[in-house]
Amino acid sequence: MEITLDIRKSLEENAGVYFEKAKKDKKKLEGAKKVVEKYKHKLSSLKEEKVEKQVVVKKKVKKEWYEKFRWFISSDGFLVIGGRDATTNEIVIKKYAEKNDLVFHTDMSGSPFVVIKNKKGEEISKSTINEAATFTAVFSRAWKQGMATLAVFSVKPEQVSKTPKPGEYLPKGAFMIYGNTTYYNPEMKYAIGIYQDKIMGGPLSAVKKNCKDFVEIMQGNQKLSDIAKLIKKKIGGELDDILRALPAGSKVKK
Incomplete structure (x- = not known):
């Protein structure tokens, strides 16, 4: 390291100049260290945030075949499916x-066909x-109309036919x-919950x-989209799945 002395100044004055310069250099170095530490901390935080975001990736729940219909699992473990529309x-x-299943419908136009699946042939x-x-x-339309109950009937699958009586016509979704x-004459009690990470709508029981x-x-x-948002806030689930499980003409019980 070379030291240049000013011959016009005394030895003490020259020493003072270098002392002040050293102090300034030290402050600059300390400032630089602080900046480096600041960016190190910021970089570390960004890395942690990235890792956290990667960890919180939502698990994709496998869709079952029956989810394209209305469905629920009964309190005794039977799968029950129902049509959403004529198709x-x-x-x-x-x-x-199928054989051993039980089919449900009503005499009210527009009602769904509902089937209790019973592959094991149990009672x-x-x-x-x-x-x-x-x-x-x-x-059915009874819910939207505010009816307290509706007569629902059940039959065996072999009693349901697409063959109309002579001179009659059966539109899509209709059967004889x-x-x-x-x-x-069931009670109109309905709820929506989370079943095995899926939104399930069904009878309250x-x-x-x-x-x-x-x-x-x-x-x-109540507006269905508002109901869906409220349900999502309370129990989670996807809005689309909640909306699919909601009957028209509903509100959340307070």
Whole structure:
């Protein structure tokens, strides 16, 4: 290191100049160190934030075949499916109504066809039958009209036919019912909950049994999108899935 002395100044004055310069250089160095530490901390925070974002990636839940329909799991573990419209009514009956199943419908136009799936051929419990009847009534026009109940009937799959009586015509989603029917007058009690990471809407008794977190739904005229947002806030789930599970003419029970 070279030191240049000013011959016009004394030795003490020259030493003072270098002392002041050293002080300034030290301050600059300390400032530079602070800047480096600041950016190190910022970089570390960004890395942590990135890792955290990677960890919080939502798990994609596999869609089951029955989710394209209305569905719920009964309080006794039976899968119950129902049509959403004329097209899915056709599919539910033609493709998925099988031996040992039980089919539900109403005499009210526009009602869904609902099927209790019973692949094992077990005796279907009364609670499951009542829940399927409730499900059928809730997604009929009776719910939106504020009716307290609706007559719902059940038949075996072989009693449901696409063959009309002579001179009659069956539109898409409509079927002829032949033989004896059994009628029920279910309560209109409905709820939406989380079942195995999926949004499940169904009779209150079934949702209570299968879902830890749920919201009870009543007949009303609240905007469906507002209801869906409220449910999402309370129990989570995707808005689209919640909307698909909501019957028209509803409100959240307070």
